[in-house]
Amino acid sequence: MLKSKTFVKKTRSGGVMKVVREHYLRDDIWCGSEVCTECKQESTVLQKDACMESSLCSYPHYLVPDTNVVLHQIDILEDPVICNVIILQTVLQEVRHRSAPVYKRLKDIIHEKEKRFYTFTNEHHRDTFIEREPGESANDRNDRAIRVAVKWYSQHLKTFESDTDGLKVVLLTNDQGNKQKAQDNGLLVYKCEEYVKSLIANPELVDRLALSSDDKNEITSSKVLFPEHLPLSRIQTGIKSSSFLQGTFRASRDNYLEATVFVQGEGEDGTEVLIQGLQNLNRAVHQDVVAVQLLPRSEWVAPSSVVLQDEGTAKDDEDAEEEEGKLRTAAAEAARKPTGKVVGIIKRNWRPFCGMLNVSQIKESTRHLFTPADRRIPRIRIETRQASTLSGQRIMVAIDGWPKDSRYPNGHFVRSLGGAGEKDTEEEVLLLEHDVPHQAFSQAVLSFLPKMPWAITPEDMMKREDLRPLTVCSVDPPGCTDIDDALHCRELENGNLEVGVHIADVSHFIRPGNALDKEAANRGTTVYLCGKRIDMVPELLSSNLCSLRSNVDRLAFSCIWEINHKAEILKTRFTKSVINSKASLTYAEAQMRIDDTNKNDDITKNLRGLNKLAKILKRQRIEKGALTLSSLEVRFHMDSETHDPIDLQTKELMETNSMVEEFMLLANISVAQKIYDEFSECALLRKHPAPPPSNYDILIKAAKSKEVEIHTDSAKALADSLDAAKVDGFPYFNTLLRILATRCMMQAVYFCSGMDSDFHHYGLASPIYTHFTSPIRRYADIIVHRLLAVAIGADTTYPDLMDKHKQSALCNNLNYRHKMSQYAQRASVAFHTQLFFKSRGILNEEGFVLFVRKNAIIVLIPKFGLEGTVFFDSKDKVSPNIVFEEEGPTLSVEQHKFHIFDKVKVTISLDDSNIQHQKIRMALIEPVIPGVSVPPPDTERPAKKQKLDR
């Protein structure tokens, strides 16, 4: 049966268009229930004995939530208790329209078999489709569609009543009007709260209920704290006429009454608008997209340097006003910045936040404040009955709304992550806070994995070059299970060398567009934490089928060069291949083989050949101006039982590290050139922009203080002057300088060649570069593999691969994920360092001054690769006489003057006064400055202290 759906919509040019869609109704849409004998369905989702123990519904029942219940109470629906739910198409479409994140979560639930969620396409069912009546709003029409569908279900199931124990369908809605109408129609209907509260076995679910608008009315005080947000239409016209600006709201980390709004300007540049004061912030939360209105120039202010943290428990505006007063310091005209106020929210960017509960002082109270771990997020008021159990735990809370009469946003408890300070909990927190997707792979994703036992098929062999006879081996860090590269080197008859880099052929297993591919694209990269790895692709691939382990046949994508003994490349070719690695070595093992003159087997000869070439390659690269930078990386030795760090050492680099690296660079550059030649518009490349000269100021100044000149005109000049920089009696100086130089650099980023013109890789001094060699742990490499495969005719292309806008959007995500994973890694190292120092008590160590700030020095402890700040002013003590000089830069504290690179001695201890923000505290021992430095601690103590078992 054919119906047409008609609606009018506005076109972009301001016209009005009538759109007509054909809408087909069918009579073969089944109900999905196990009890039904009428529907000719092959498989059923909904169970016969759908038992959720509820005091309201003692009979088995299916739930039908309406749109608002799904939108607001998705946390409840996700709970394993809730199953046998019918999701109507009307609801699904509306959810999709209104909130993409909720839609995704809902889809995930539907895919989960155990949850037994059934999607009923009521809009296409002959009996449940309804047309909009004159005078009926779209929402009313949808509500009616839901009621009609529920009615249909209850009548449909009634026919089988005798076989079931009175199986019924229950509509959940929070809309009073809808509920009334449903009752009039004789349907079973409950409010979501009523129903959840009636669940006998699971009282804790109540806490997860989002506060609905009805609840908010109860706490309404007469006082309106914030100005009303403007409606979206007003905002849009305002932005069009440029009386408002649209931008991303970025709350200040240090001052809860201050924020900036980043307004994207033409092209790359953007402007920042300062927002100050609660009223002007107007309930915007970090990362929201907001509309701001600029204040008149006379009201512009300068950003304050005061650190303000929202400390009050449930205080309301009085204190805030007082604190706002503190901000109003007279600022010089020049320091004033464009200041504005938030007039409306264009898009909320709320996610569930991690943090801890501040239990209310009133014992019986169920309302508590929640302090997020991220200081930029305001505190959230939640309602819970389990405050006593939740205190001291890390929990997740979602914001439901922020009414204009409430000082804090309202939210609800989502789940507990575990005790604060525990390793698993903190790891979870840092993954969540860095937006690292770390859930187990969904069934949909896993379904695209190859079936085990897996073997290379003859068809695969046909298309691939058989390189199994070659002596290929891999060299990786110890404990590495995701081996994505292997090498070989052999002498050819003409005396030249053949070198092959073999990269795991991940794109063979991950086909474009399927769930596995999408998941990997979203994750973007594998995240390595201390002692934990968050895989980008499921383990079967990462550690088994793709991993180029020794003595098994594996699919590879090979890049093979013919190279002469001067390491000049004569020929390059790419091929899909099958290899059989002869050995998986660690860097140390490989080094030992090379050094051991008694060994002369194939593998060792291979390695020596590679090593020799690598050295030449490296020299050539450095001559061209590649930078050798330095950053301290630490490795923790973990206790095998408790997984607590017991020792810590900075990573050592061996010749073999650099050997593997050289060939990877070579492969990446060769591939980059090839895919760019082939696809100049849509090659995925990686660039490293040259930093602006001002970035080097600190480096030049610091070097000057030791009478060393650093040239920064070009990468080559920088590399040369860094090599030349040496100070007698200070062997660590060069490393320190390189660490500083690293900080001056820009981030390297992925980009699509069709969208950019500057391809240069500054650090590697290469005109073109990409990532090809680690497809197991980086998604960019998978795309590069696909491009290369198309280029050599080994695979077919697909539309998204050739779309430079899609490619560019993907790059943005990869860059974001990459950045976040680095932050997460750093946070993980910081956390493990804290754990380490927790069990060590107070230590004293030697370090170097890395930076000089206005009121502090930043000290690097080379032994631990640890950086810490020594403050010279503190709240409870009288500050010493401090003079900061910009030239230099130097800091004089009383009589002593600190320079960059000065050697100091400090004590290191763990400051756990704030359990959410534990930090390493450093205090000065040497040079001794009376009233500032501390006496050296009793070194006996740490020896006695046993490691803490928690």
Next chain:
Amino acid sequence: MATVQVSEAEKVYILHGIRDDLRVDGRGCEDYRHMEIETDVVSNTDGSAKVTLGHTAVLVGVKAEIGKPRPTVPAEGYLEFFVDCSANATPEFEGRGGEELGTKLSNTLYKVFNNKRSIDLKSLCICAGEHCWVLYVDVLLLQCDGNLYDAISVAIKAALFNTKIPKVHISSDEEGGKEIELSDDPYDCMRLNIENVPCIVTLCKVGHRHVVDATLQEKACSVASLIISVTHKGTITCMRKVGGGSLDPESIFEMTEAGKRVGKALHAPLMKLLEQEESLGKKRQKVGFLG
């Protein structure tokens, strides 16, 4: 236009018949052939109607779009006409064969309909000088069996009756920037007042008499015809003579009188029919093109 070959004997037969007020198909001189009207036949237009008159079939669609008013009349909307002579109607229209006729027809339609006495053009104004509704009236000839003008005019009147223009309102902010806002309800729409929309009556001079709704054969016997647009009150709003022959003033007078009479009699049942169809609402079984 489609033509038929008529022999001398046939001509004499037709002429004599008409002289005696008896036409070949049994009609009197002022009778129309059987006429069928259906509105709302094309869902992606804002108003549409299909009219068959004898074997002549025309389809009219009205699309409302927002445009800029003509500078001379800033507070009025306007109509645009396009007549498509599809080769479906007759093989002569193939290629660009129908173009000339199409232009001729649409020129007449402009004269007849695009004035404020026929349609309240002010009601099409959204915002004086800036936005107004432009009604695009597209006429598609499906089959030609004589008397195109009358069939088209009836179809246009029916389609305008059926036209539903979405309601819009202008919101303005402090700076005077104006924004057109659309109602979310597809049923919230404006109807046109078509009371004064005229119908065209074509009178063919055959011999010494004249006939309305001439068939192709009768047309072949005629040397000149008069096209008159008549409102429901019987007022003549427009008049044109087509054809190569001449008309003497006396017969012109006679023809206009007859045209007035016939036109007035055409309006009343047409309106009744349209309203009756409208009252059936969604329950009406659509006939469409296959019925």
